[in-house]
Amino acid sequence: MSDQLPASSLINLIDDAFLTHSCDAVRLVASDATWATLLASRRYSVTADRLSRSSWNRSTPFRLCLGDLTIRSVENHEFADFIALLQDQAIARMLVNLDHPIDDNAALRWIQKRKFTGRPGFQLGVFHLDQLVGSIGISSISHALVYFLGHEARGKGYSKTFIGPFVKHSMARWCICRIFAGVFCDNPASRHILSASGFVVTGASIIQSPARSHPAKFWEMMYQPAD
The missing domain is CATH 3.40.630.30 (Gcn5-related N-acetyltransferase (GNAT))
Incomplete structure (x- = not known):
């Protein structure tokens, strides 16, 4: 996933990837500004541009x-x-x-x-x-x-x-x-x-x-x- 979409749309796509497509991890490619917005809203913990399901679960409110x-x-x-x-x-x-x-x-x-x-x-x-x-x-x-x-x-x-x-x-x-x-x-x-x-x-x-x-x-x- 890239930074061609606003942060709110990226969050929706990330949620959909885990909820609908049963992904174990999502690869994120984003600009510094988009990262700042994502981290501020969800506090994702990302390793080597990969967001794991467990990290997504911890960061995503129900x-x-x-x-x-x-x-x-x-x-x-x-x-x-x-x-x-x-x-x-x-x-x-x-x-x-x-x-x-x-x-x-x-x-x-x-x-x-x-x-x-x-x-x-x-x-x-x-x-x-x-x-x-x-x-x-x-x-x-x-x-x-x-x-x-x-x-x-x-x-x-x-x-x-x-x-x-x-x-x-x-x-x-x-x-x-x-x-x-x-x-x-x-x-x-x-x-x-x-x-x-x-x-x-x-x-x-x-x-x-x-x-x-x-x-x-x-x-x-x-x-x-x-x-």
Whole structure:
């Protein structure tokens, strides 16, 4: 890629090369001025004019726009809204990695531990018209999908809008072969949403959520894209 295009167009081409064409690396040839703009906007780390996929991932923020919904990192001034979601017992009892009750400091540590760094192991915000309404992310080792919505955002079709595109984007970005999900059996609405988004049930187990008094049956699911 050369400097015949403005820096913003080069960035779009670079993103497309990694997301659409599964490139392991992109060779960049640019003028000093274009390099300065690229580095200022993305802070690319380039070796011998080659930008690797791992370097691109570290330098490229996650932002997925789907009409009125946007998936992106939660900024510091939005942490209070995120903490409020984490302190909702209805949300916590559907998760396997969140204590309840949880105080502000513990919730903040939960958020910071899952900050986006360019690789799986993150939890992002789901925004409707710039208002935080939920969260979605992928675990670092098992590549398990974790998502939830606040009470006022449920029943509006948001999950069906963002889960499928998020999963496809993530699989392309990190070259992930499989993404899993799990749903407690007393949450059939979530199972239905995941099924509509391309997940299939692969088994069941008994899981203890920290926010539940007793272990409960848990559907195990895996994303299976249509051919």
